[in-house]
Amino acid sequence: MQAVFNHLKGDRIIWFIVILLSLFSVLGVYSATGTLAFRQMGGNTEYYLLKQLFITGFGLVLMYIAHRVNHLYYSRVAQVLLYVSVPLLAFTLLFGSDINEAKRWITLPVLNISFQTSDLAKLALIMYTSRMLSRKQHIIKDFDRSFLPIVLPMVVVCMLIVPANLSTAALLFTTCIILMFIGRVHMRHIALTLWFGLSVFALYVAAATFTGKGRVQTWKSRLESYVNKDAEEPYQVQQAKIAIANGGLLRLAPGKSMQRNFLPHPYSDFIYAILIEEYGLITGLIILVLYLILLYRCIRIFARGPDAFGALLAVGLGVVLVIQALMNMAVTVNLMPVTGLTLPLVSMGGTSVLFSSISIGIILSVSRHIEAISPQNHLAEP
Template identity: 55%
Template sequence: MTRLFKHIGGDRVIWMIVVFMALASVLLVYSSIVTLAYKYQDGNTFYYILKHGLFIISGFLFIYLIHKVHYRYLSRFAQLLFWISIPLLILTLLLGQNLNNASRWLVIPVINQSFQTSDLAKLALIMFTARTLAVKKDDLKDFTKGFLPIILPAIVICGLILPANFSTAAVLFTSVLMLMFMAGSRLRHMSLIIPAGGLALLLVFAVAKIQPDLFPRAETWINRVERFASDKEEDPNGNYQIEQAKIAIATGGFFGKGPGNSTQRNFLPHPYSDFIYAIVLEEYGLLGGLFILMFYLILLYRAVRIVQAVPHSFGAYLVLGLSFSLVFQGLVNMAVNVNLLPVTGQPLPLVSMGGTSLWFTCISLGIILSVSRAVEVGATEENYKEDESKNEPVNKPIADAAN
């Protein structure tokens, strides 16, 4: 074990959380894919668990390789990813695989693997925002020089994600706003987003009424909110997914039914992804559900510790943005499963079955660990100061940047 730790760097607690969540993912996915296997693979669950296992193993490889790269090199790479993600999102809307009136996937040639371009866009936007905040740190209070260069790229990316995936756009935009707030952007400027966003949504719904083909998902969004807010006694079948999740939670009790003993996996839509937390609560009970929640909160806490230690604002914003978006997405998934939010379709990071989405989660964790590793080896501002004339950030602690 000691020899193993010599080859990995970064926060050991985060490494342990990732390993635990990956093991939990294998158990939960294996338990929840029975119906999927019978529907598409003649009951061959091995096909799906092997595929999921390969994605986890390759994901760990991504974490290891990326955490070995110093995060300063990601500054310029953030720009490249941002500009690549825009045409990919447009291409997805025009030519992507359509499922339930949503075009979210492109197919990667050769390996024939579907690829959700919003996953790349999420990573790209957070990296780009972190870089811009670091570069513009002296102009953050200025509306033209500091606010618009950050918020406009976020509006573009989230606007391209929104037609097919409202919840992903909302989670991502919230993460960007949080990052701007922590960096020290003016609340007066940020408050303008609320009325502007409200008007934009009203415009989207108005256009959807006139031209449903432009925003085919708008009706689904409205129906989900109406079902969430409606009287459950008047329409007990109005939200089938949540009702089945409630049964899973109620029958799980405090200690759960035990691994592999779920019955609601046969009735819940997507029990291996969107509603996997309901399977956690059914098989492992409230105790297991609290453990999963605790690990996400510990991940966020360890990320904050890294932010406090890193001497460069780019690294601090990078860790803060990536960790918050992962944990926030996890909390949204859990809230949906226990009926605290309308159904969104957000998977549980590191736990839900997923292909490229799992990869991008692992890439995000690799970047967080890269920053942590740089702190560990004693990176100083003198070692890694960048040349502003080359349009790269000269960083400083996040606490100073926020003042």
């Protein structure tokens, strides 16, 4: 075990957080998929457990590989990934698999695996934005030579994601705005980005409403049910609250969730509620604290960053993961409208788990480089 631990470079606390979240993932998915297993797998409850163990294990392998690669390499591949992501997003929008009135997935030929292209685009855009911000620091206030090359890909990618996945587009747009602020982009330019992004989104909503196409009606109903406190709460929110109430303060009842039989997608969107139901509110608080510690460690890496690209990349990837986690938990306790975002590294999934693992691996790559050049300032220190 010590030999394995010695091969894990970078921030050891982040490694520890990942292992804990992976354990919660396996426990939660195994319990939450019980009903699904009986409905689709003839009662083979081990199927989804083994599948999640494989995906989690493969994700850890990808994380290890990513953390061994010099982080500067990701700057070189950022543009390539972005150029691949944009046509993939467009293809998904036009020809993707239609699930719940949203085209978010494409099926890879031969392998017959569903692939959510927005996961790749999210990683690619953060890498690209970090690259451009670091390379344009000497002219960061210049509108034509700095601002436009940074903001145009951001708007294009987010608008390609919006029709099928508004919450992911909003999450990615917000993260890029934060990166621009950290990267010393002129506040006037940031305000212009916000205005332009909201204007384009408003035009899309108007066009979709006029034509009767898209998911605008779904967004509207979710927002209205959240804002109007007199209206009946969405079914999934009601069931999530019941699950949390059943959990109490502290509980140890693995596999004894009742609400998994009523909650839509208890193994993905609402796995946080299932974990609280089976292990109590204290466990839910522990999971929340783990994500906040992850954010703190990423900010710490940013503060000690070996270069502008590495610092921006680490904090950008950390911010997008943690904000997504907070949004997922906020939906569970009805602090915001239903979004459909999963809990990173915990919810059952394929590409979401793998790309989250790669993101953590890249963060660890940056911290590994800091260790290499400053061994006396080891990142595992509190």
